Amino acid sequence: MPTSDSLPRTLEELTPQWLSSALQKSLPGASFSAIEIERVLWGTATKVLAKVSYADPQPEGAPAQLCIKGEFDERARAAVGGESRTGTQMEALFFNGLAGQLGIPLPRHWYAGSEPGMGILVLDNLAAKGYGFGNPTEPWPADRVADALDILATLHGSTWGKRYPELDWLSVGSTAVRHAAEMLMSDQHWKGQFSQPDVYQLPSALTDNQRLIRGYRALWAYDDQHADCVIHGDAHVGNTCFDPQGSPFFIDWAGPCHSHWGTDVPYFLVGALSVEDRRALERDLFAHYLKRLAHHGGPALDAALAWDDYRRHMVHGMMWATLPTALQSSANVHAMGERYAQAMLDHDTLALLGV
Structure with missing residues (x-):
């Protein structure tokens, strides 16, 4: 006992x-x-x-x-x-x-x-109680994505520029996420992962795992210099819930930390939409996030600079494309891997990160 x-x-x-x-x-x-x-x-x-x-x-x-x-x-x-x-x-x-x-x-x-x-x-x-849960294989409608982006804007805006010295667990960046990315991009993991028959097959332009990990490290160094707010840290669509009226919220708060808002926003937006819908809607939805960020106490970010930050953070979602089926179902990995991989290519993320 x-x-x-x-x-x-x-x-x-x-x-x-x-x-x-x-x-x-x-x-x-x-x-x-x-x-x-x-x-x-x-x-x-x-x-x-x-x-x-x-x-x-x-x-x-x-x-x-x-x-x-x-x-x-x-x-x-x-x-x-x-x-x-x-x-x-x-x-x-x-x-x-x-x-x-x-x-x-x-x-x-x-x-x-x-x-x-x-x-x-x-x-x-x-x-x-009749609540639903986000499913990676089921893309969201744009209005629900916008509602969730407003929640992220509230989180980021209300904590912008603040430090919480009494919360010694609230670090700059997530060590756990970074360790996971290093493991998932390692030669050993890729050798075993991509020899399996049911894994998501990466586009040829994204098959250099060492280039990807250099991209992650470049992003982390950038983020640590721009840790302006508290983030959720793992804000993918599978970590969401919605009430019987369809209003969403985020669950599984295991990774909050001080970091760059871009860790949350493209990670959520890209994973919540089909590739086709994301291409058609992402600029308007991102503009909505920027407007709501300023409304909730954050700064009025320069739209062009913020768009580049949005683009460079696409690499964060690439971990999904390399997840073993022991951690996520094959259907989830294929759905999310395709969304993040195509976003990486559309936004030329690795070149923007200088790798």
């Missing part, structure tokens, strides 16, 4: 007693009598979908179904190691330290806990 000041690390430790204690701040006086686990989605961050019952009296507005997210797989904790924070640790730190200051729609969280090697979030079970 976990102690009163430690987090559960196994499903067996998710007890009514622990939940009652953990949720006292958000649900004062709540006493849980039972947790019925309905489904477990194992992964780096495991999601436990559960029905809960209360001892009388049940607080008004208390949830009947929860999503409990954490590193409940010992292998996931071991893979991160003791020196780095887990994804759910980062999410918990985000919800406890920054989320309430941003003015953006977020999933309701009932609890967020973090300790070395482990994080836990207790959230609404959004699927049970």
Whole structure:
């Protein structure tokens, strides 16, 4: 059993007693009598979908179904190691330290806990409430993309030029993302990845992995000199949700950091649209983002310079084209790989990065 000041690390430790204690701040006086686990989605961050019952009296507005997210797989904790924070640790730190200051729609969280090697979030079970989730194989309509870009503009504009010294976890750039890119672009990974029969086949102009990693490194050096705002860090369409009325918001806040707005904006926009729609709509949608960024407290960026920043950040999405099927389905990799690869070619990104 976990102690009163430690987090559960196994499903067996998710007890009514622990939940009652953990949720006292958000649900004062709540006493849980039972947790019925309905489904477990194992992964780096495991999601436990559960029905809960209360001892009388049940607080008004208390949830009947929860999503409990954490590193409940010992292998996931071991893979991160003791020196780095887990994804759910980062999410918990985000919800406890920054989320309430941003003015953006977020999933309701009932609890967020973090300790070395482990994080836990207790959230609404959004699927049970009729919410939908972004699917990489299903491009979005332009109006929904515009709504999501407004959320990113709010995030970036409200944090522009600010530093949060009390949030020691909020770094400049994401070490985890950079390590992942280095691995996915390595000779060893490419040799194994592109010998498989069902992988996305890159256009010939993008088959030099060493040139791509030079592009990433050039981008990171640029971004570290222009870390003007807080970004989501992994704002692809698969990390989105939308309510029953179709209004979107971003989920999976495991990678926020100080960086360049361009890490989020083209990564989301390109991945959310078909190649044809992106080519037809991206200038108007990008102009919408720039307008909303200024509205939400950011600067009025020079349109031509910002467009070049948009173009150079296309390389960020190329990781999708090299993902193994152990991490994403073949259908997702093909859909997203094609969108990002074609955007790289359309915008001559590597030449702009000087590699």
